[in-house]
Amino acid sequence: xxxxxxxxxxxxxxxxxxxxxxxxxxxxxxxxxxxxxxxxxxxxxxxxxxxxxxxxxxxxxxxxxxxxxxxxxxxxxxxxxxxxxxxxxxxxxxxxxxxxxxxxxxxxxxxxxxxxxxxxxxxxxxxxxxxxxxxxxxxxxxxxxxxxxxxxxxxxxxxxxxxxxxxxxxxxxxxxxxxxxxxxxxxxx
Ligand SMILES: Cc1cc2nc3c(=O)[nH]c(=O)nc-3n(C[C@H](O)[C@H](O)[C@H](O)COP(=O)(O)O)c2cc1C
Numbered sequence: 001x002x003x004x005x006x007x008x009x010x011x012x013x014x015x016x017x018x019x020x021x022x023x024x025x026x027x028x029x030x031x032x033x034x035x036x037x038x039x040x041x042x043x044x045x046x047x048x049x050x051x052x053x054x055x056x057x058x059x060x061x062x063x064x065x066x067x068x069x070x071x072x073x074x075x076x077x078x079x080x081x082x083x084x085x086x087x088x089x090x091x092x093x094x095x096x097x098x099x100x101x102x103x104x105x106x107x108x109x110x111x112x113x114x115x116x117x118x119x120x121x122x123x124x125x126x127x128x129x130x131x132x133x134x135x136x137x138x139x140x141x142x143x144x145x146x147x148x149x150x151x152x153x154x155x156x157x158x159x160x161x162x163x164x165x166x167x168x169x170x171x172x173x174x175x176x177x178x179x180x181x182x183x184x185x186x187x188x189x
Pocket of ligand 1: 036037038132133134135137177
């Protein structure tokens with residue numbers, strides 16, 4: 001009898017663990033299928049714990065030969081952040097991802113930094129925050145702000161991730177941009 005109870009206990013634990021894993025997978029897929037580039041940020045602090053989770057997601061990203069070429073410069077000073085993205089809301093954080101090279105011809109590093117940007121962008125949304133990726137301000141950052149940002153010698157900024165509080169969930173409906181259909185973009189061989 002005791003053996004039957006132990007067996008049932010183990011079986012229940014395995015079933016629960018499998019269910020938990022499935023729920024986790026669905027949560028990850030949910031973020032990947034429902035994310036959007038936030039437009040309406042609200043003023044308000046991004047909590048330290050959330051910010052650290054977002055940064056960890058970047059650090060944990062894959063990179064070619066696991067070289068992890070990135071540096072994450074986390075800009076919380078509003079006056080500096082506004083010089084990069086002028087309409088920044090109070091409390092928004094800009095994460096400047098840089099790597100060795102000119103930011104234009106170092107293709108491998110650019111891809112790695114792009115993956116880290118995507119990880120942080122998705123992690124922020126998984127935490128209920130708004131996020132947006134930017135490359136528009138990169139040339140200005142590299143020509144004017146490298147020293148002020150303290151980028152490592154030889155680094156150039158590649159991409160930025162903005163993280164902040166969302167003004168409202170209505171942002172999702174208004175900002176959702178259409179995607180090209182699978183029959184236009186996918187080929188099976
Ligand atoms: C590599 C990259 C660069 C981007 N650069 C900018 C930018 O400079 N300014 C901006 O407002 N949005 C920028 N975006 C956000 C895109 O415009 C946005 O992800 C895209 O239009 C899809 O929008 P949606 O997620 O709301 O559907 C960038 C996105 C990516 C992936």
